[in-house]
Amino acid sequence: MHDYHIQYTDVRKDDHLAGYYAWMNFKSYRKIAAESFKPFFERYACTGSGLVLGTAQKELIRAAKEIFDINPVRVDTACEQPHIRLTTENNGEAETLPGSFAIKTTTGAITVTGQDESGVLYGVFNLIRSIGLGQTPEQAQKSESSKVELRLYHHWDMYKSGESLVLNTGTWAGRSIFFKNRELVTDDMTQIRDYARLLASVHINALCLNNVNVPIREMRLMTEEMLPHVARIADTLREYGVRLFLCIHFAAPVVLGALGTADPLDEGVKKWWSDIADTIYRYIPDFGGFIVKADSEGEPGPFTYGRDHVDGANMLAEALKPHGGIAIWRCFVYDCHMDWRDRTRDRAKAALECFQPLDGKFADNVILQTQNGPFDFQPREPVSTVFSGLSKTNQAIEFQIVQEYTGRQTHICYLVPLLKEALDFDTYSKGEGSTVASVVDGSLYNLPHGGITGVSNICDDEYWTSHPIAQANFYGFGRLTWNPQLSSEEIAREWISLTFGHEKKIMDILLPFMLESRELYEGYTAPLGIGWMIVPEVKYGPDVDGYEYTPWGTYNYADRDGIGVDRTKETGAGYTMQYNSPVCDLYNNIETCPDELLLFFHHVPYTHKLHSGKTVIQHIYDAHFESLDRVVQFREEWRSLEGLIDPHCFELVDKRLGMQITDATDFRDVVNTYFHRFSGIDDEKGRKIYQ
Numbered sequence: 001m002h003d004y005h006i007q008y009t010d011v012r013k014d015d016h017l018a019g020y021y022a023w024m025n026f027k028s029y030r031k032i033a034a035e036s037f038k039p040f041f042e043r044y045a046c047t048g049s050g051l052v053l054g055t056a057q058k059e060l061i062r063a064a065k066e067i068f069d070i071n072p073v074r075v076d077t078a079c080e081q082p083h084i085r086l087t088t089e090n091n092g093e094a095e096t097l098p099g100s101f102a103i104k105t106t107t108g109a110i111t112v113t114g115q116d117e118s119g120v121l122y123g124v125f126n127l128i129r130s131i132g133l134g135q136t137p138e139q140a141q142k143s144e145s146s147k148v149e150l151r152l153y154h155h156w157d158m159y160k161s162g163e164s165l166v167l168n169t170g171t172w173a174g175r176s177i178f179f180k181n182r183e184l185v186t187d188d189m190t191q192i193r194d195y196a197r198l199l200a201s202v203h204i205n206a207l208c209l210n211n212v213n214v215p216i217r218e219m220r221l222m223t224e225e226m227l228p229h230v231a232r233i234a235d236t237l238r239e240y241g242v243r244l245f246l247c248i249h250f251a252a253p254v255v256l257g258a259l260g261t262a263d264p265l266d267e268g269v270k271k272w273w274s275d276i277a278d279t280i281y282r283y284i285p286d287f288g289g290f291i292v293k294a295d296s297e298g299e300p301g302p303f304t305y306g307r308d309h310v311d312g313a314n315m316l317a318e319a320l321k322p323h324g325g326i327a328i329w330r331c332f333v334y335d336c337h338m339d340w341r342d343r344t345r346d347r348a349k350a351a352l353e354c355f356q357p358l359d360g361k362f363a364d365n366v367i368l369q370t371q372n373g374p375f376d377f378q379p380r381e382p383v384s385t386v387f388s389g390l391s392k393t394n395q396a397i398e399f400q401i402v403q404e405y406t407g408r409q410t411h412i413c414y415l416v417p418l419l420k421e422a423l424d425f426d427t428y429s430k431g432e433g434s435t436v437a438s439v440v441d442g443s444l445y446n447l448p449h450g451g452i453t454g455v456s457n458i459c460d461d462e463y464w465t466s467h468p469i470a471q472a473n474f475y476g477f478g479r480l481t482w483n484p485q486l487s488s489e490e491i492a493r494e495w496i497s498l499t500f501g502h503e504k505k506i507m508d509i510l511l512p513f514m515l516e517s518r519e520l521y522e523g524y525t526a527p528l529g530i531g532w533m534i535v536p537e538v539k540y541g542p543d544v545d546g547y548e549y550t551p552w553g554t555y556n557y558a559d560r561d562g563i564g565v566d567r568t569k570e571t572g573a574g575y576t577m578q579y580n581s582p583v584c585d586l587y588n589n590i591e592t593c594p595d596e597l598l599l600f601f602h603h604v605p606y607t608h609k610l611h612s613g614k615t616v617i618q619h620i621y622d623a624h625f626e627s628l629d630r631v632v633q634f635r636e637e638w639r640s641l642e643g644l645i646d647p648h649c650f651e652l653v654d655k656r657l658g659m660q661i662t663d664a665t666d667f668r669d670v671v672n673t674y675f676h677r678f679s680g681i682d683d684e685k686g687r688k689i690y691q
């Protein structure tokens with residue numbers, strides 16, 4: 001059988017290629033940089049002091065050197081010659097939310113005002129980005145802030161992912177940058193610092209170090225044994241204004257603490273966690289808090305002790321509260337021992353059924369974190385109903401930036417359109433305009449906390465993300481966490497320009513393909529919102545029935561007549577009714593349900609006509625043939641860029657496109673043959689479907 005395991009790229013740390021600096025390779029901005037910036041970069045002034053402000057100055061100096069060959073001189077603020085002025089004295093120039101900044105250009109100075117030190121750093125990065133985008137000092141002026149308080153990149157890393165292939169746990173991206181040779185990195189922090197720089201450049205302000213599944217070695221990260229080392233990482237991240245979080249294991253008091261129980265209402269357990277928190281904050285004074293996967297896929301939780309999620313989350317929140325920490329509690333709670341024979345139960349309904357009754361009972365330093373869709377990061381899912389159903393609880397949305405289910409860092413799959421769909425989705429929970437973005441930034445219900453989090457696609461390779469183009473997902477995630485209003489195209493344009501320069505031909509070829517790529521992946525994998533037609537465990541490669549008779553609750557119910565899951569109120573599981581009006585009716589009604597989600601909500605015959613005018617079976621054939629054809633065509637287009645792109649990157653992408661084509665061909669043939677055999681309906685265009 002074809003090997004669908006992760007294909008790593010080579011680690012080439014010796015030559016720091018452009019890929020390592022990603023979109024922040026200042027030297028590559030030289031070609032486009034406006035001369036009119038130069039006089040300003042001769043000098044700089046800085047009001048205030050502090051660690052992050054120091055970083056902002058370093059980055060400014062680095063940009064001056066790498067873009068303009070200038071060693072800027074530090075002057076005082078009274079300087080009358082052109083200079084760049086950094087200041088945290090915010091007299092209304094910048095907004096007051098943390099991280100806000102303003103850039104203002106006059107003949108004498110470009111002033112970067114931050115509401116705080118991070119604001120100055122973000123302002124500096126924006127100024128430099130403007131240069132990389134070919135703007136003038138006048139065009140670089142702006143004032144920005146973000147309502148999204150928590151912008152967190154979550155490393156699902158583990159000790160074991162430091163060296164080996166990872167299947168069901170660990171990072172799906174490749175080898176960990178934090179755990180190397182089965183040890184936590186404790187000495188040279190250069191790579192982690194370079195990474196923190198990339199995070200801050202897109203204004204990500206938090207990082208979680210370890211996987212949501214927490215084996216014993218990772219449990220020890222929060223103990224005296226490991227904290228000195230963890231603190232070194234936190235110290236490095238802090239230079240760029242990034243706070244560290246850790247995932248914890250709910251039963252740690254039993255496993256590590258030798259208590260007989262992890263009951264959240266037990267006084268001994270409470271004290272144990274509170275001592276743990278005190279210890280952590282001694283080493284890491286700005287520690288962000290805990291992320292918890294509890295009572296989920298075998299991870300322990302409060303249910304064991306007859307308690308609920310409120311008891312569990314609030315107990316941890318109480319331990320963190322005196323230090324200003326937050327407990328992030330995941331809503332990925334469902335029965336993973338389902339019976340495919342039992343049609344009355346539906347995994348999609350589980351999260352809201354579990355958490356809605358608890359709305360309003362969580363402490364105000366608890367955030368409930370829900371995946372964008374009700375299942376598990378499929379290429380297409382409707383938006384989770386948890387965002388529509390809670391109004392009194394802080395919420396965060398969790399995306400998967402690593403391509404566990406979207407092409408395994410081997411296929412080009414630009415995920416920003418998927419993220420946008422979820423953030424722009426109207427929950428109607430307070431009438432029209434109640435977008436998910438406004439739920440998770442806390443503004444819709446005026447809640448104290450909220451956030452956007454993403455499972456990181458970073459690994460230890462020369463491009464950080466295995467596939468060079470997957471850097472765009474890291475970049476795009478960060479840009480959207482700061483400003484969910486940005487468009488997918490704007491972000492892709494920025495990324496392409498900053499990464500590959502300003503050659504028009506590159507933009508003309510790469511941009512349209514990136515914007516289509518998620519739908520292409522969807523097109524040759526699973527049709528119309530059904531998902532899950534993949535090899536279990538590796539979660540990659542075609543296997544239509546792979547999950548069909550498993551306990552995971554992820555079925556397609558295909559038979560000779562039709563396919564899809566009936567989730568309607570009248571004849572199905574009723575998941576549609578968890579949405580607010582009018583969304584519930586839109587999805588519940590087969591006439592109005594959007595094509596791309598049809599099979600998620602309805603079981604239909606293969607001959608059912610879509611809004612597109614095609615039948616379902618013809619759509620399946622067309623999508624599989626055409627999506628693959630487009631990738632093949634793109635490879636030719638990519639090859640026409642030879643000479644315009646760094647040769648190593650050019651070849652790497654070309655090679656990966658070859659793998660994408662091979663695997664998409666497998667998908668096309670397996671899925672088409674499967675449904676042709678089942679339905680007996682021929683492709684109306686007479687293309688080759690194997691028997």
Ligand code: GCW
Nearest residue numbers: 156168169212213293332376
């Ligand atoms: O479906 C599973 C993924 C796991 C992940 C889990 C989760 C880290 O395959 O890799 O665990 O979801 O989101 O908790």
